[in-house]
Amino acid sequence: MRIALLGYGKMGKIIERVALERGHSISIKADSKTTTLDFSKTDVAIDFSLPSTAVSNITSSINANVPVISGTTGWLDKYDDIVEHCNRKNGAFLYASNFSLGVNIFFEVNRVLASLIANYPDYKLNIEEIHHTQKLDAPSGTAISLAEDIIKNSNYKNWTLDEDEDDSDAIKIEAKRIVDVPGTHIINYNSEVDAIEIKHTAHNREGFALGAVIAAEWIANKKGVFNMKDVLKINE
Ligand SMILES: NC(=O)c1ccc[n+]([C@@H]2O[C@H](COP(=O)([O-])OP(=O)(O)OC[C@H]3O[C@@H](n4cnc5c(N)ncnc54)[C@H](O)[C@@H]3O)[C@@H](O)[C@H]2O)c1
Numbered sequence: 411m412r413i414a415l416l417g418y419g420k421m422g423k424i425i426e427r428v429a430l431e432r433g434h435s436i437s438i439k440a441d442s443k444t445t446t447l448d449f450s451k452t453d454v455a456i457d458f459s460l461p462s463t464a465v466s467n468i469t470s471s472i473n474a475n476v477p478v479i480s481g482t483t484g485w486l487d488k489y490d491d492i493v494e495h496c497n498r499k500n501g502a503f504l505y506a507s508n509f510s511l512g513v514n515i516f517f518e519v520n521r522v523l524a525s526l527i528a529n530y531p532d533y534k535l536n537i538e539e540i541h542h543t544q545k546l547d548a549p550s551g552t553a554i555s556l557a558e559d560i561i562k563n564s565n566y567k568n569w570t571l572d573e574d575e576d577d578s579d580a581i582k583i584e585a586k587r588i589v590d591v592p593g594t595h596i597i598n599y600n601s602e603v604d605a606i607e608i609k610h611t612a613h614n615r616e617g618f619a620l621g622a623v624i625a626a627e628w629i630a631n632k633k634g635v636f637n638m639k640d641v642l643k644i645n646e
Pocket residue numbers: 416417418419420421422440441442443444458459460461463467480481482483484506507508509510618
């Protein structure tokens with residue numbers, strides 16, 4: 411498969427290596443200096459760029475009839491527009507806040523735990539995410555996915571980054587930035603008598619990159635809007 415890398419930074423470079431190891435070739439390596447995208451020799455596009463460039467990269471891929479997956483976070487206010495555009499163009503698009511197998515299993519555990527605890531209001535919840543200091547967005551896309559899944563499976567109504575927020579319906583998310591941390595997410599339910607905590611720690615970026623290449627292989631001949639549950643078939 412000929413893969414366009416829309417974003418050739420920390421993730422793009424690891425995805426390149428994983429893709430080559432799996433027998434693919436790279437047709438485009440786009441970065442901040444790229445002015446035009448020629449998709450004529452591309453089978454599938456992988457966008458790991460910036461919150462400010464993801465929408466344009468995804469739209470260009472769909473317009474060129476190239477299936478596209480995006481792992482870029484921090485642009486989700488435009489997600490519904492992209493879905494509408496993809497469906498109108500009969501294209502193929504997949505977004506995942508986190509492509510790693512481990513985190514997608516963690517998402518399942520989070521959903522179950524949230525629904526179990528929903529009937530016990532003594533437990534107060536908070537989410538902590540820790541990432542490297544170069545990260546542009548907060549909270550992480552993964553933390554937002556975790557919070558949204560908790561909201562669907564509990565009485566919580568929204569989430570906030572404001573630690574002083576006095577709204578018991580809001581999940582508090584704490585975003586920490588520490589040098590070189592690839593990505594850690596902790597869900598903590600605390601009561602007067604005990605605490606229940608689940609935690610996912612990425613040791614490096616390999617899992618994100620492998621998941622992205624697997625998703626790109628999966629979407630190559632499809633039409634529609636997908637997510638990682640479609641790819642990994644966890645819990646089916
Ligand atoms: N979904 C996941 O599993 C996952 C995992 C890791 C990172 N991410 C996200 O992926 C994104 C990229 O992460 P990173 O660590 O590689 O960041 P990075 O800053 O190392 O790389 C971003 C790259 O995008 C390039 N770029 C700038 N403008 C561009 C444009 N118009 N078109 C294409 N590329 C352009 C930059 O030159 C840079 O090389 C972030 O949003 C991050 O949150 C997601």
